[in-house]
Amino acid sequence: MTEGALLTVTGLARRFTMPRRHLLAPAPVVHALNGVDFAIPRGSSFGIVGESGCGKSTLARLVMALDRPSAGSVALLGRDLFGLGSGELMAMRRHFQIVFQDPFGSLDPRFKVGRVIAEPLDALEPHATRAERRERVVQSLVDVGLKPDDSDKYPHEFSGGQRQRIAIARALIVRPDLIVADEPVSALDVSVQAQVLNLMLDLQERHGVTYMLISHDLAVVEHVTDTIAVMYLGRIVEQGPAAQVFARPLHPYTLALLDAVPSIERRHRTRRQRIPELGASHDPGDPGCPFRARCPRAEARCADERPLLRPVAEGQLAACHFA
């Protein structure tokens, strides 16, 4: 993969075994991730988009080593997270932190804000002195635009946007190299979304943090990221520089996603092509393209041969025979 990448994900797959429908039936298996590869260079922002159920959050959990993959590896700073002992993994955690989607669920209601923010510090640097801890909490609060004395309040005293700032401050306190943001603004009011996104960009500029941003909202991804990957049913179907992919989508699924963005202007609406809701096969044994059932361009070849992710244009990859 890319030289000197901060995060390298190779062949990552995760299967979930569901409860049997009845005693003798084989347990159904859901393939949430089906072999995902990408690399994120230091200091950049990598966006992952896709509809719900495409495996985005599973990917976030695997990258955060909160779950174990069925196959593949996640390497941060050149070290495979799943090859580490639990102590080594603990020590590595200072390099990568996460911001969750729901700012109401991701903060313990019984912790004061100062303690919430200090949580990674308390776990990873238990030898920090009180004064040092206090100083870093304040620094983190100021970094995200909150007041130092907010640390003595409880999370319920804050609005959704402020709570997400608290969550960002918590991720930031150990000065991680990578922050995984799993739908960081989709639970927020539209008016607040831009503020939080701008804060994230601002922090990147100041601290050089690398983002892996997961979202179903294309506008969010376009606003923040340099490179995007479009996921469909556990696979990346298109990847490339954000501006380029938005301007010239090569995979029919990306095109459909972009078309699905509601527009106020009528002339834009008429141009749009519709794709069927769902109904695509998700059988991993299926030899063809997983998207073909919904694809307006599908041909006989798509049923027999799965298109691989391949370079199509300058820096742009797509998994489509016709791209």
Add this chain to the structure above:
Amino acid sequence: MSTAVVSIGRFFRYGNFAIGIALTGLVGLTALVSFFWTPHSAILIDVAAKFRPMSAQHWFGTDHFGRDVFSMIMVGARNSIAVGVVAVSASVTFGTALGLLASARRGWIEELLMRMSDLAFAFPAVLTAIMITALWGPGAINAILAIAIFNVPVFARVTRGAANAIWAREYILAARAAGKGGLRITVEHVLPNILNVLIVQATIQFALAILAEAGLSYLGLGAQPPYPSWGRMLRDAQSYLFEVPEQAIYPGVAIAIAVLGLNLLGDGLRDAFDPRLVRKR
């Protein structure tokens, strides 16, 4: 809804809670006072003065051995509360620890612990207690042990249920991502967030423990004579039910007050901790 209806509803809600506090307080205070003062000795036998009716000297009269019943009720409160406190504390400690372990580890440990608690639940509580006292002999300590043992699965199960709900929260994932281990998450995040559930359950189990202690004493398996206990007073009074029926009423009412008070207290606490439940009523 008119304001009158609302305030009546409020009275019942907070009224019940207040009554619960008052009754529980009454029992507690009685037990406390009995350490310093009782009108007469609760164990002194004076057969010549047996079955005295209510009087200024013997408020609740005297029993078949001529002991002052009011003093016995007072000292008996001490016994009930002591058994309840010790038994419930012991079962809270072990039950909660097992429930937290089941919830933190999941998998076969959870299955094993929960199936074991199913097994314990399959026997009625008093039967378990009788079995234990039959094995180790009657006495206050064994009664406490018996009551504690049948309460352990109750707390294990309640704890596991509540803890599983907390483990599914996103702030637990956040704590894991922050680098905290299972034990630390259990102590810092899970336990504080299920404490209210445990307090309510402990209050209710306290009431049940008092009832169970009375039941065991009634069967002669609890505190041994001459130490007074409500359950044994009830049994002694039973022999003279037709001659002096009021003798059965005093310990019976004492037990009822303690159990009712704790139940109302538990209900009130649950409402106080979970405002959503109140609105639904």
